[in-house]
Amino acid sequence: MATSVDNDVRALGAMASRAGIFCDFDGSLAPIVPDPAKARAVRGAGRVLERLARRYAAVAVVSGRPVSFLAKRLHPRKVRLVGLYGIEERVGRSLRILPEVSAARVAIDRAAERLRAELADVQGIFVEHKGLAVSVHFRRVRDRDAALKRAIPVVERIAREEGLASVTRGRLVLEISPPVQVDKGDVVRRVIEEKKLAGALVVGDDVGDLPTFRAVDGLELAIRVAVASDESPPDLIAAADHVVGGPIELMDLLKSLVDASRP
Structure with a gap:
């Protein structure tokens, strides 16, 4: 990783009790595959997210997938799962759906x-x-x-x-989707307010993740990570603070955030 990434990782780790980590699923935690039903997170992703959730104030997977799909692939305990761009949310065993x-x-x-x-x-x-x-x-x-x-x-x-x-x-x-005004950025802003976060890292690979990049504007520390591919939207790459080459490289970054948060 570049020195600037190392600096950001150390800075976020130092404020872990006031920081959040928000990750997309497809293209970020999981490689893109021809059959969407066969998408799987890279090996060990669920364990890394759980380790992060024990150290940081908030860790969430924010996806266009249903929560049930995410749960079967990540087996979370402390990690928030937010599905359908914010329509569904699961924390622990509790599932919340926007009433409207x-x-x-x-x-x-x-x-x-x-x-x-x-x-x-x-x-x-x-x-x-x-x-x-x-x-x-x-x-x-x-x-x-x-x-x-x-x-x-x-x-x-x-x-x-x-x-x-x-x-x-x-x-x-x-x-x-249903006629409600909600996107991934709304989810990130809500968790930031709920947990009184001062810093956050957000990860995405597509235009639907751009609202999360904007949602962390104004924080004491905001780290926007784009997961690159041949199909990467130019606007996403331009808005990113750092770019990683795929889900495996992202895992390396997330593991470094675990290490950075150790007392």
């Missing part, structure tokens, strides 16, 4: 069914029903430009007709 999204369940079910039917002719598209959101994945599609051109108006129309939120776009994925 409950009414959207039926609309989400209909949207998933309609998307599967209307996009069935596009080979390789995968429609993922996430409980309180629906994602349309394009990673297994050969002609991605043509597939996106075909799918975007369909996804936008179905979202509009079902009264759901506008479509968000990530790395080869389109997502429909």
Whole structure:
């Protein structure tokens, strides 16, 4: 790691009782894979996060995945799991869901069914029903430009007709969610306020993680880490304080934060 990274790691470790660590899952803790259902965190990620959670004021995985998906792959005890960009949150065994999204369940079910039917002719598209959101994945599609051109108006129309939120776009994925104004940055800001954090490290690999980068503005110490790939959004790289080359390199950074927090 570069000297500037070492300095930031030591500084955050020195204030661990007043600092938080917020990590994305896909592309950060877990390599991107063609089949989203087969995504797995890199070996030892769950253990490292638990060690961090015993030393830092707050440690959270903030993802577009459902909390149930994250729990099966990380087996957390003290780590917060925040799913669907802030709609779901699990701390310990307690699961909290934003009350205003409950009414959207039926609309989400209909949207998933309609998307599967209307996009069935596009080979390789995968429609993922996430409980309180629906994602349309394009990673297994050969002609991605043509597939996106075909799918975007369909996804936008179905979202509009079902009264759901506008479509968000990530790395080869389109997502429909309930009509609530919440993103990953809102999650980070809430935890910062709740825990009275003075410092934080945030990690992400996609445009959906940019709100977390902005959420730590104004802290005594803010460290923004981008996990790079061939698909990295330029805006994310530009906003980062440090860039790592993938989930394995990120693990090295997180392990160094464990060591830095030792008395």
